[in-house]
Amino acid sequence: xxxxxxxxxxxxxxxxxxxxxxxxxxxxxxxxxxxxxxxxxxxxxxxxxxxxxxxxxxxxxxxxxxxxxxxxxxxxxxxxxxxxxxxxxxxxxxxxxxxxxxxxxxxxxxxxxxxxxxxxxxxxxxxxxxxxxxxxxxxxxxxxxxxxxxxxxxxxxxxxxxxxxxxxxxxxxxxxxxxxxxxxxxxxxxxxxxxxxxxxxxxxxxxxxxxxxxxxxxxxxxxxxxxxxxxxxxxxxxxxxxxxxxxxxxxxxxxxxxxxxxxxxxxxxxxxxxxxxxxxxxxxxxxxxxxxxxxxxxxxxxxxxxxxxxxxxxx
Amino acid sequence: xxxxxxxxxxxxxxxxxxxxxxxxxxxxxxxxxxxxxxxxxxxxxxxxxxxxxxxxxxxxxxxxxxxxxxxxxxxxxxxxxxxxxxxxxxxxxxxxxxxxxxxxxxxxxxxxxxxxxxxxxxxxxxxxxxxxxxxx
Numbered sequence: 001x002x003x004x005x006x007x008x009x010x011x012x013x014x015x016x017x018x019x020x021x022x023x024x025x026x027x028x029x030x031x032x033x034x035x036x037x038x039x040x041x042x043x044x045x046x047x048x049x050x051x052x053x054x055x056x057x058x059x060x061x062x063x064x065x066x067x068x069x070x071x072x073x074x075x076x077x078x079x080x081x082x083x084x085x086x087x088x089x090x091x092x093x094x095x096x097x098x099x100x101x102x103x104x105x106x107x108x109x110x111x112x113x114x115x116x117x118x119x120x121x122x123x124x125x126x127x128x129x130x131x132x133x134x135x136x137x138x139x140x141x142x143x144x145x146x147x148x149x150x151x152x153x154x155x156x157x158x159x160x161x162x163x164x165x166x167x168x169x170x171x172x173x174x175x176x177x178x179x180x181x182x183x184x185x186x187x188x189x190x191x192x193x194x195x196x197x198x199x200x201x202x203x204x205x206x207x208x209x210x211x212x213x214x215x216x217x218x219x220x221x222x223x224x225x226x227x228x229x230x231x232x233x234x235x236x237x238x239x240x241x242x243x244x245x246x247x248x249x250x251x252x253x254x255x256x257x258x259x260x261x262x263x264x265x266x267x268x269x270x271x272x273x274x275x276x277x278x279x280x281x282x283x284x285x286x287x288x289x290x291x292x293x294x295x296x297x298x299x300x301x302x303x304x305x306x307x308x309x310x311x312x313x314x315x
Numbered sequence: 316x317x318x319x320x321x322x323x324x325x326x327x328x329x330x331x332x333x334x335x336x337x338x339x340x341x342x343x344x345x346x347x348x349x350x351x352x353x354x355x356x357x358x359x360x361x362x363x364x365x366x367x368x369x370x371x372x373x374x375x376x377x378x379x380x381x382x383x384x385x386x387x388x389x390x391x392x393x394x395x396x397x398x399x400x401x402x403x404x405x406x407x408x409x410x411x412x413x414x415x416x417x418x419x420x421x422x423x424x425x426x427x428x429x430x431x432x433x434x435x436x437x438x439x440x441x442x443x444x445x446x447x448x449x450x451x
Contacts, residue, residue, distance in 0.1 A: 040324070043324060043325040043326070044323060044324065044325075046319075046321050046326050047321045047322065047323045047324075047326075047392060048323075050321060050383065050390050050392055051381075051392055053383070054355060054381055054383050054392070057355060057383075058355065148324070149322075149323045149324055149394065152323070153394070210352065210353055211353045211354065211355050211385075212352055212353065212354045212355070213354075213355050213356065214339045214340075214342060214345070214354070214355075214356040214357075215339070215340055215341045215342070215356075215357065217355075219340070219341075219357065220340075220355060220356065220357045220381070223340070223357050223379075223381075224357070224381060227380075227381075227392075227394065230323070230394075231323055234323050
């Protein structure tokens, strides 16, 4: 029946409206968090810049030539991928981007007969790789939107242990770099061994030669390198969090727009259905009235207008 | 000279100082005056004092980290550092007592670390005077 359809449509519109309210709220929340996340990314820059400078000074002073963390181990057999994703969905292509980049690298490694390990950060990456039967070495999750330095420390500790035990010879970070609110990109960055070229390459030996060290450079480097790795992971986590918010904001914005579009077209269909049902009703009434009228026709006396005129004249 | 205390999360403090006293790993306290030679050191848990140009002293509890001195700049990099004014003294005291209690039972590395953290905090908030501590 036409009336029933109208009611169904009204229900659908109401449910789309409710969804729209939710997506709108998520959009606004994500938008406000982008700013905060961006500030945190900025706030972490001085530390990571300075710690990089210190590592560079130490490396230039000749410390850590034998340290595998800095120099690496010639042959690379096993690579560890630290994949940083979100804990939740509803953020467009954010998780897929990171997962695909990591999966592509892993498949290439497997083809070349090399081993790999995955350290999944964020529940989405964990689910993705578990479902597809990849080697997952460890999983960290529950903080993707708001990472703290402690989280970076936990991950860093695990990664360094993995490297030092010889299980892996290289560690790569796969995350989404936050460039601006409008653009983010998935990047693959070597974490361990530290890129010696970039660390030592542009150091000025003249400026470095006269540093005093206390205790000796080797000991400082030993305590410093883990901190450096943590700082790198922390920066990646912050970038990933900011990107997640940006992706979510965009995804929720288009969801809200779609909901609006859907409401509009549903309203149009509903109005037509309502019009149809009104037309049908009128038709029913008219035809009903007609049917009633036609049953009375037998009793109707046709009056001649001339007779009426004559009756008036008599009166 | 410019001194800045930087944690991974943010720059905790920055300002112009005349002298900075801190403590390096394995050796004693070290003071930096303006124009100090380039220096790089690993820090232990300690109470770092920054003597500011306006005569005030800023106390910082530094729980490990590094100090880099170059070009008349002192950078203190620390995972965990707290400015004295922002430390919850009561909580630090409780932590100290808990750590001491734990150490009395058995020697535990974590408890020892907790105790030195508490000491650094308490020193940065005006020393141990007026506390229940008797063995210091």
